[in-house]
Amino acid sequence: MSDVTTTAAPTAATAAHTLIKENQTSGIAIQDWTILSHKTSILNSQEIDAASADLGIPIPEMIFGNNFLSIEHKSGFKLEFKALPALAMVDQSSKSSDLIKVSYAREWFDKRSMVNQEHITDVVKPYDWTYSTKYSGTNASVSDNMQFEVTTQEAIDIEQLKRPDPILFYDENILFEDELADNGTAVLTTKVRVMPSCFFILLRFFLRVDDVLFRIYDTRVYHQFGTNTVLRECSSRENSYRDTRALPDQGSVVEVAHLE
Template identity: 55%
Template sequence: MVATLPGQINWKSMSDEEDLKPFRSSTILLTLHKFTMDQAVPKITREGNSREGFFQSIEYKGWRIISKKAAICNSAEMDSIQTDIGIPPPEMVFGNSEVLLKNEDFELSFKAYDALRMVDTSSNSSEHIKVAYADDWSRKSAANHTDVKDVIKPYDWTYSTEYQGTCAASFTAAEEPKIDIERLKKPEPILFYDENILYEDELADNGTAMLSIRLRVMPSCFLVLQRFFLRVDDVLFRINDTRIYHEFGTSYVVREYTSKEAPYQYIRKIMGHGDVSLLNDANWIGSKLPEPPQTFVREHVRLKR
């Protein structure tokens, strides 16, 4: 079992492939679950098309949780991103996709544009990885990776972001409440599940950077994971996770943010002669990155009711 900080989720229960299979059958699980007279019955909506995007939502116990999947941005939208944000956008941006959590007095959303606005554009931002992993970077540059010079640009070309959602309410640092790991371990029907990609880039064939979201709603709570996954070949792996958790009937929304990274060779040694496709598996990489994370922050918002 992967070690976790006190109060930190082992996300394997949500992200491992064998565990995701039943989540993808959320409609069936919902049908099989028998709601008693004192339980709220969720209202689920699914609509849309490939041109305008697919929209699905759940209304449950005073909350509405929405996941919209839209097509990749067109050239005009990509030009607009570059003008507004000041950097060339990733190869694939799903700028019209969104995940939204809301009730009467709280709203939090996850959007590609807002995440990209937090990419470092300082004058030396492109040098950060070279400095932190100088030896690895030198070996990479010398090992017939002549195109690596094309990646050095006056912004963080890895599109790393510490984005934790867009919310008007102020989160406050606090040790309590925590994400209830034990509750999440209990078998519960999945009322609603979805996955969404906000942006992705192959870093000029030097790796991959992806910002994605997974969410699930159970009868007792909901859980959202936004994950930024970075692989720079022969240099490093990095994962920035934001988790949003709420137990229905309580007055708090909890947010936990973690950032972990390790040299590329650290993971290769763990993998040994195993399946190299694991290097593209963010869930597997996340389970192998060293603990504790370089950054761990727990915050909450108190709801009015």
């Protein structure tokens, strides 16, 4: 799914920019945009208790609740990526914890019976214990006219992103991560890169439940300098653990270095 929002008319595109580095925040100012990535330590015990009480669920083992990635245009358009709003979208319905267990019951219980059957009760909880979230960012724009809407007329320019243009700014930010009681991993991360002609953001939720499934929710945000639109594309992929592991090997290369 793709959607688009409109900003104020931009100035002519140039490579002029200013890098930003202030304590735990890095970023870039370019073409009437300010892009910031803030990284700090995981939440302390008091912050964890407050966040868990507010969300109504236990939060992931490693929760970087004060981390964020933000993009802001001088027109007032602003898009942020944070952990707690993402966790607020985790399913807390009465049967949410059973969804994966029901769909893959045989694989799940076969695996558990070989290891520690009692451990299943530690995993299955009254919420989506995989922390799966289709969060695609928080629109904090000053105007309702800057909200995203579905479009079939525009798409992210993949060919432009493939060009070997210089990267003026790049950063990766972890929002949360959990090892699912040693049964896999769930992680939400952001990546941003800024080139002289455009910027591109990838927000990815990645889930692996061992011997059960793989799941990826991706949000891509793209803006070409010199235009007045921001594109956002959301996609999802899921496959069983067994089928993914069975994918054919694409070949390997063996290299050697000789020590004299």
